[in-house]
Amino acid sequence: MTRPPTAAQRRVIDAADPVTGRLRGTEAQLAALVGRGLAFRHPRPPHDHFLTPAGHRIREAEPEAEPAAAVVDAPRAETGVFTARVGGEEEPPDGGPSRVREVHSAWQGLLELRRMTNPDGAVDRPCGWERTHLVQAAALALEAAGHPPAGADAGRPDVRRPGGGGTDAGGYRVRASPQPDAIAVQGPDEETLRACAATLEKAGWHASEHTDPRSRTRYLLASPRRV
Numbered sequence: 001m002t003r004p005p006t007a008a009q010r011r012v013i014d015a016a017d018p019v020t021g022r023l024r025g026t027e028a029q030l031a032a033l034v035g036r037g038l039a040f041r042h043p044r045p046p047h048d049h050f051l052t053p054a055g056h057r058i059r060e061a062e063p064e065a066e067p068a069a070a071v072v073d074a075p076r077a078e079t080g081v082f083t084a085r086v087g088g089e090e091e092p093p094d095g096g097p098s099r100v101r102e103v104h105s106a107w108q109g110l111l112e113l114r115r116m117t118n119p120d121g122a123v124d125r126p127c128g129w130e131r132t133h134l135v136q137a138a139a140l141a142l143e144a145a146g147h148p149p150a151g152a153d154a155g156r157p158d159v160r161r162p163g164g165g166g167t168d169a170g171g172y173r174v175r176a177s178p179q180p181d182a183i184a185v186q187g188p189d190e191e192t193l194r195a196c197a198a199t200l201e202k203a204g205w206h207a208s209e210h211t212d213p214r215s216r217t218r219y220l221l222a223s224p225r226r227v
Contacts, residue, residue, distance in 0.1 A: 005058065009033060013051065013059045018082060019140075020109040021051035021059075021129070042116070050116065053128055060132075082106050084140035087149035087173035087186075107144035110137070125204040126224035134183045138222055139174040141203040142185075142196055147172055150188075172196050177221060185220035193220055 005013060009032060012025040023030060023039055030049045033039035038055035042048050051059065082102055085092060093099060114127040130137035143149065150171035170188060177184040185200075185207075187193045197207040200222045207222040 005033070005036070005038065009038075010058075013038065013055060016051050016055070016059060017109065019106050019129075020113050021056060022109075023049040023051065025049075050113075053117075056129060056132075084136050085143050085149035086135055086139040086175070087171055088152060089149075090152050092149070092151075103140070103143050106140060110140060120227075125227070131181075131224050134181070134224070135174050135176055137224075138183050138185065138200060138205065141205070142172055142174065142199055145199040145203075147192075147196060147199065149173070150186075179221065179223070182221050182223040185222060186217070187219075190218055193218060196220060197222075 004010075009029060012023055012029050012033065016023050023033070025033075030039060030041070033055065034041060034049065038052055038058060039049050040052055042050060083093070084103070084106070110127075110130070111123045113129060114123045114125065115121050117127045117129070118125060126137060139149075148171040150173045172192060173186045175184050175186065185193065185196050187196060190209075193209060197209065197220055200207045200220070204225045205222045206225055207220050209218055210221055211218055
């Protein structure tokens with residue numbers, strides 16, 4: 001069994017960019033991570049270092065597993081760490097030009113991660129990181145395309161079912177779904193859902209509209225496209 005990284009190496013791993021996995025550390029630390037298969041050195045200048053899939057797994061192993069109910073609820077924004085808007089956050093990040101720049105930078109970083117980690121270098125198809133972070137990946141695609149996320153939930157609908165019972169007017173909400181390889185996108189009307197579906201399809205996802213059998217609410221099911 002591979003021995004765990006040292007405390008210093010773990011700090012470097014934990015500080016990696018949450019989207020691209022770009023690392024910052026001393027040459028010795030980065031070389032040690034490369035030697036252990038937890039990082040790789042990009043062949044093109046400026047030869048930055050990035051986490052490998054094994055490195056990402058270590059970075060994500062620290063938090064305790066969340067209960068199923070927490071997985072489908074809206075995550076809070078993490079101070080100092082970029083988090084895509086999934087819609088319905090009680091404490092959403094500040095908007096404005098700075099947020100637009102952050103979202104654009106995160107999306108460009110994700111496209112670069114696709115280019116580096118997809119076997120064929122494709123940027124029009126989700127990569128491994130997106131397949132293990134479905135909600136955040138889909139939310140980033142929507143926010144980067146300019147779709148407005150929903151505001152704070154007004155009635156706390158049951159988001160454990162894909163239809164969810166509705167959203168605040170004017171924006172999308174991205175949630176986990178009962179299907180492990182798909183997410184649910186809710187919106188105030190079918191026009192919003194169609195626009196979100198078009199964006200996700202362009203970003204490399206399959207998207208289809210469905211109706212919740214109980215609430216009769218329309219919603220999208222979306223999953224990352226494969227080769």
